[in-house]
Amino acid sequence: MRRQNDVAVDIEALCAGLEALGLEASERTVQLFARYAELLGKWNRVYNLTAIRSDAEILTHHLLDSASLVPQLKAIAPTAGSVLDVGSGGGLPAVPIAILCPEIRVLAVDAVGKKAAFIQQVAIELGLRNLRAEHVRVEELEGEFDVVTSRAFASLGDFTQLTHHLLGKQSVWLAMKGVQSSVEESELAEQIRIERVIELTVPGLNEERHLYVMRLTGSE
Numbered sequence: 235m236r237r238q239n240d241v242a243v244d245i246e247a248l249c250a251g252l253e254a255l256g257l258e259a260s261e262r263t264v265q266l267f268a269r270y271a272e273l274l275g276k277w278n279r280v281y282n283l284t285a286i287r288s289d290a291e292i293l294t295h296h297l298l299d300s301a302s303l304v305p306q307l308k309a310i311a312p313t314a315g316s317v318l319d320v321g322s323g324g325g326l327p328a329v330p331i332a333i334l335c336p337e338i339r340v341l342a343v344d345a346v347g348k349k350a351a352f353i354q355q356v357a358i359e360l361g362l363r364n365l366r367a368e369h370v371r372v373e374e375l376e377g378e379f380d381v382v383t384s385r386a387f388a389s390l391g392d393f394t395q396l397t398h399h400l401l402g403k404q405s406v407w408l409a410m411k412g413v414q415s416s417v418e419e420s421e422l423a424e425q426i427r428i429e430r431v432i433e434l435t436v437p438g439l440n441e442e443r444h445l446y447v448m449r450l451t452g453s454e
């Protein structure tokens with residue numbers, strides 16, 4: 235019997251969505267996404283990881299929305315070896331990136347311990363050896379990452395200010411946003427430049443999505 239909050243994604247819609255994004259819907263990928271959705275539903279009962287609970291919305295608003303970053307990530311940083319996902323919550327977009335880019339080491343951080351614990355559990359249960367989670371406030375994290383991502387985390391100004399110590403000269407920020415915001419753009423510090431703002435189209439989601447590509451000034 236299905237319990238409330240059990241999540242079973244529509245596999246056909248998942249495959250169609252991934253393919254519409256130009257991503258390969260291999261058996262492995264589809265199984266991993268489906269299992270991740272199940273775990274999100276199961277842990278959501280106790281941990282309140284996301285307000286979105288319907289199968290269809292988990293697919294469009296979380297899985298495909300996060301997956302829409304991946305083709306851009308591959309185009310913008312084709313040789314990236316490491317990604318830091320900031321304020322990853324239930325693992326978005328960290329888990330989809332780790333599933334779709336097995337060659338990239340993904341670190342997901344969140345200030346809330348139970349969220350980081352959930353992502354770490356996902357890494358174990360899905361056998362994602364390239365995914366790790368840490369319970370830490372990002373401003374206290376140390377290290378250097380090729381790509382620093384976030385979705386629904388903070389304003390562009392706060393995101394870049396809290397993470398600029400984690401970027402190398404060639405690193406890039408990828409911030410997933412709904413609408414474009416000239417106010418947020420104007421609040422960026424001088425040493426940050428917006429390289430591009432890319433309109434993202436998420437299959438099955440009739441909402442505006444934009445990806446801000448930002449770098450430190452003086453970098454390539």
Ligand SMILES: C[S@@+](CC[C@H](N)C(=O)[O-])C[C@H]1O[C@@H](n2cnc3c(N)ncnc32)[C@H](O)[C@@H]1O
Binds near residue numbers: 326387
């Ligand atoms: C709105 S949620 C977004 C979660 C996820 N990225 C998504 O798109 O569903 C923002 C997350 O940022 C985390 N957060 C807030 N401030 C943080 C900080 N300074 N360092 C790390 N995580 C932080 C919160 O705990 C929360 O899980």
